Amino acid sequence: MRAPNGLRFDANLKWLFTEVPFEERFDAAAAAGFTGVEYADPYPYPAARLRGRLTDAGLHQVLINTPVGEPGSPRRAGSACLPGDAVRFRADLERGLDHAVELGSDFLHVVGGVRPPDVSHDLAFATLVGNLAWAVERARGTGVCLVVEAQNSRDVPGFLLDTQARAAAVVDALGGDGIGLLLDIYHVQVQEGDLVPTLREQRSRVRHIQIADPPDRTEPGSGEISWPRVFGTLLDASYPGWIGCEYRPAHGTVEGLSWLTELTAVADTAGEESR
Template sequence: MTPPAPGTIRFAANLKWLFTEVPFEARFDAAAEAGFRAVEIAAPYVLPAAKVRRLLDDAGLRAVLINSPGGSASSPERNGSACIPQLRDTFRAGFDRAWEYADILGSPVIHVMAGIRPDGTDRDTAFAQYVENIAWAADRCKGSGLRLVLETINQRDAPGFLLTSQEQAADVIRTIGADHIELLFDIYHCQVGQGDVTTRLTALLPLIGHIQVADPPTRTEPGTGELAWDFLFGQLRRLGYDGWIGCEYRPATTTLDGLHWRRRHEDRPRTTAQRKAP
């Protein structure tokens, strides 16, 4: 596949958040029918990896990101387990499972979720465990072609989440120093947690491997909230960002009714005739 030109805007559907009008297995076809060519799969582990791969292939889609395993909504590891000292072995077994799924699905990226610092564990201890686990994961998949991304989640949506700023995540990446660890820059989480999105996006671009979008304050589709998306997508073009942009938002009404914003901003692939035209 020919790499996109720098500054090409292309979107991937997040199948946890979009097309929830249908069961998980039907979301692949729904995404393809809506014009998506790629998907993020936050939790592919609900099905055998071979079954998920068949769903991708049948729909003509590619997986561009999966998450490392998390627990149930009420569990300590609901947002990951990398920072929880008591779950060191759980994290490492989960990462190996994620790597197996990524290999079968053809996903080039795993989002390694940091987790929420447990009550009774001081921040320094949790942070040290996190850095140790990320360094272990990076070393484990070194040379495999797999890339790992780290994400900050705002404290309003996930109180106690270990990473509290984009810069903190970037510092972890620089500290470990592996070129296959990158930043997952979520525009929604940045705006809610810190603001000054464009300045941070510009400053951190050399470390950014993946971007996700939603519009604050309600995490709905771009164009329904407070951000200036024409400016933001224009800035990404000017900066030459050529990675995928994940649609990780809660549709204000239905998924299909809310996709008009994508047609406004996405650079659609040109046809053969268009490429030959003078």
């Protein structure tokens, strides 16, 4: 979906259109005007079946996540940073990459993982970088770009990549070829704040953006963020990518989409004024 100012938004089908079963959300997103979708967990469904839903609805797959373990398990946020778990990591990466290729997904989010209490940060970080170095080579030539994301420690206690600087350090350690940042504005605001300087600092590394408004992770305009300033900053930076709507609608998905016109129209003006 193109906003009035040209920014491009996709629907996260884990969070939006939950009024209908998952497989019906593709048509619901298309009917609402979206042309791209993302979701974390395609794995309960055969990839070919989801590909058919995308085709039938005229949608593009933007992003999926790598598989993660059961809630409460050490792998609940993935195995990428877990020492001694390389076999599982590679199997999960292969599965994720197979789905991403079949779906025509632009991005595969390699979930960084929760650091076990008995593992040092340095060891967990080195494990993550080593696993991702293999993953980048494995994904080369597939057309799928890998991304990593920082997640706030309130929602995901113990997540290894808990700041943008730590996530950026992973990208820099791997040279930024075939891998980049998934910058989630909700996580940035909850963990660190300082949104506009962070967007400017990380712009060269960012491949995908996700949005929600704290404190309740609802749609833009329902919380504490100045979205015209955020969107204006992205316009100033000539951000060309997708922006994933990964929020919990406060009062229904379609009813809450008015922000797409209201806030992005204002953002266009804000962007012009700041130039």
